Amino acid sequence: MGKPSRVIKLGGSVITCKSVPYCLDVQVIRQCIGELSSFAEGLVLVHGGGSFGHYEASRSNNVRITLTAASMQELNAYILREMALKGIKAFPLPGRFYSKETIETILDYGHVPVLYGDIKQNGEIVSGDDLTVLVAKEYSLTALFATDVDGVLLGNRVVNEISSPIKLDTLASKSLDITGGMQRKIEKIFQHKVDAVIFNGKKKGNVYNALHGERIGTFIKVRK
Numbered sequence: 001m002g003k004p005s006r007v008i009k010l011g012g013s014v015i016t017c018k019s020v021p022y023c024l025d026v027q028v029i030r031q032c033i034g035e036l037s038s039f040a041e042g043l044v045l046v047h048g049g050g051s052f053g054h055y056e057a058s059r060s061n062n063v064r065i066t067l068t069a070a071s072m073q074e075l076n077a078y079i080l081r082e083m084a085l086k087g088i089k090a091f092p093l094p095g096r097f098y099s100k101e102t103i104e105t106i107l108d109y110g111h112v113p114v115l116y117g118d119i120k121q122n123g124e125i126v127s128g129d130d131l132t133v134l135v136a137k138e139y140s141l142t143a144l145f146a147t148d149v150d151g152v153l154l155g156n157r158v159v160n161e162i163s164s165p166i167k168l169d170t171l172a173s174k175s176l177d178i179t180g181g182m183q184r185k186i187e188k189i190f191q192h193k194v195d196a197v198i199f200n201g202k203k204k205g206n207v208y209n210a211l212h213g214e215r216i217g218t219f220i221k222v223r224k
């Protein structure tokens with residue numbers, strides 16, 4: 001069975017303009033997909049919700065669940081098409097259908113599984129952060145998180161390495177986020193005991209460098 005060799009999440013803050021509803025950062029999406037194309041073999045790609053899923057999930061109306069699911073499907077379809085344009089065989093796996101077996105089957109057929117943050121019928125949100133740490137844990141991989149900041153910031157400076165849970169001074173957010181942002185991401189990484197890298201995915205070369213195993217951004221060292 002195909003086993004993943006790398007897992008990376010392109011955060012919603014990277015692939016969308018997170019403060020503007022339904023706004024894709026097309027140039028950055030193309031740049032990221034171009035950079036990850038050299039690592040397609042064994043790759044698991046996850047993406048977040050940004051101003052698609054977070055926008056719809058934070059509105060209150062009686063079709064919130066429908067629109068949240070639809071917005072994420074729409075964002076995912078865009079990512080899949082851009083991957084296809086680069087010749088990458090990619091196949092969607094909505095977060096609500098996550099299973100290790102499905103990932104391995106998609107890999108067996110020679111596709112890159114593209115998982116994404118999602119909503120279930122009962123309204124429960126499945127965060128792309130959870131999916132990323134689950135895959136990293138299952139296959140003992142380092143979870144790579146591309147965001148729109150250079151790493152974890154403490155007093156305006158990027159922390160190079162974190163080896164115990166920290167409480168962040170949360171930066172004032174200009175955008176909607178219903179899954180807990182950077183603080184929850186770090187908590188989930190420690191809860192699931194996976195190593196992780198948090199870096200700026202908007203900057204050219206960073207997705208390539210992270211997948212290549214270079215030290216960029218913040219390294220979260222959890223495993224002994």
Ligand SMILES: Nc1ncnc2c1ncn2[C@@H]1O[C@H](COP(=O)(O)OP(=O)(O)OP(=O)(O)O)[C@@H](O)[C@H]1O
Nearest residue numbers: 011012013048049050147152153168170171181182
């Ligand atoms: N101390 C901090 N260090 C770094 N980022 C922080 C901090 N406090 C808040 N943030 C915010 O965290 C954001 C990144 O986390 P967020 O979960 O929003 O990203 P994402 O995973 O790309 O988004 P999505 O959930 O849409 O996929 C940054 O945009 C930044 O403003």
Ligand SMILES: C=C(C)CCOP(=O)(O)O
Nearest residue numbers: 048049053117127128179
């Ligand atoms: C808001 C929705 C539907 C997805 C959340 O996924 P995330 O952006 O990875 O936290």
